Amino acid sequence: MEQKLEVSFHIAKRLIDVVVSFCLLIVLLPMLLAIAVLVKLDSPGPVFYLNERMGKDGRPFTLFKFRTMYYGSPPLHAADGSMLVLDDDPRVTQAGRLLRSGFDELPQLVNVLLGQMSLIGPRADPAAALATYRGIEGNRLRVKPGISGLAQVNGRTRLSLTQRHRFDLAYIEKQSSRLDTCIFLLTFFELLPLSRWGGHRLHERLNQAANRLISDAA
Known part of the structure; x- marks a missing residue:
């Protein structure tokens, strides 16, 4: 029964990935062209x-x-092999500073449509990071990487590689449609300043809901 539920979840997840990524690419096309x-x-x-x-x-x-x-x-690169992001990085362009709140990730909707990624999942690591994997960290490769995930809505670049992997493994252990929905909505709070418009209570509730769903995975 559990195996059937898991298969059903992955089929539904892929269907949602295709429909949502296709619709978002159509709706966001003017903005994507403007960013380009x-x-x-x-x-x-x-x-x-x-x-x-x-x-x-x-x-x-x-x-x-x-x-x-x-x-x-x-x-x-940081000592743990992760990409190093500086607060005042001279390598970042003026446009890049605006886009790094998450808008630079939008072209990955094409990766989702192609079946290489999912909307929600572990962050995609470069091949060189494989050498830093220890023990169960290799389990991150059991699922498709995502545009957003637990790590992205819990600190993004402020997290160390080990912390990001801990969030990713917790997600893989407890992945569900409800958890995906929480992360998807939290991503909008990261992308848009909704908390400034009175959305901080909803943001807090979503965080609490996500934490409850993964509390047994720690």
Whole structure:
């Protein structure tokens, strides 16, 4: 019975991924075009940043993002192997500072539509990060990576690689439609300043609901 429920969940999740990503790409097309023009006018270089990441079962795929750094900027890595993000990073363009609240991730809707990613799931790591995996951290590759996830709505770049993996493993252990819905809604609070418009109570309730759903996974 549990196996049937798991299969049903993954079928429903894929169906939702396809429908929602397709609809969002249509609705957001004018904004995506405007962002593309902004990136192009702001600094020389391509509009998109393409990077190879690990997908489900370790299969590599090309992840799409809007470019937020000056073209040719070298990557910086923390001691744990994660990408290092500085508060006043000189590599980040003016347009990039605006986009880094989450808008730079929107092209990944194409990755979702192609079946390489899901709307909700663990963050997609580069192949080089595989060497830093310890023990059960490899379980992150059991599912498709997501545009958003528990780590993204609980600190994003402020978390260490170990902390991000802990959130990802908790999600994989307790993934459900209800948890996905909570994370999806929390993502909008991260993307848009809804708390400034009186939405802080709803944000707190969603956080509490998500924490209850994963409390047994710690």
